[in-house]
Amino acid sequence: MKERQREKQRTTVSIYGQQYTVAGYDSPEYMKEVAAEIDAKMRELRKVNPYLDTTRLAVLTAVNVMDDLKKLEEYIRYLEQQRLTGDEKNA
Template sequence: MSQTQKNRITVDIYGVQYVIIGPESPSHIRQVASLVDEKMREINSMNPSLGTNKLAVLTAINAVNDYLHLVEKVERLEEELKRVKD
């Protein structure tokens, strides 16, 4: 088993503190937490009556949607690059 160093960082997301443990750098973990917090606050500003659980689910849906769009874009760019190289 590898001995990958793990960082332990406390972050604040939507007013709640979480301890995040992972191999990513502390700055990366803080950036991820900050983006989640921003997205939750953005969604809450448009839907102030949502409970925290629904807000968290909508935030996750938004994040996965953005991720899938990026995956599709990368795939298109890789295909284009392959055509250019051939």
């Protein structure tokens, strides 16, 4: 896990051809990495849905990213439960 900065830093990122200034405690490199992943996801979805406007594409991207997050959270809970019950062999 990346070490967080003590003060918010601003950095400019590019997502789907648009420049955004984002602020956060993470390093500018990390924020650019996150933006690049969002950009890649939007471009991937655009290939499958070429007629979506940018707003709908962004919402669809957000839904997909949240779906991924929820599935990871569920898997983490499963692994934690396995660890607590001592059933790591079946994990």
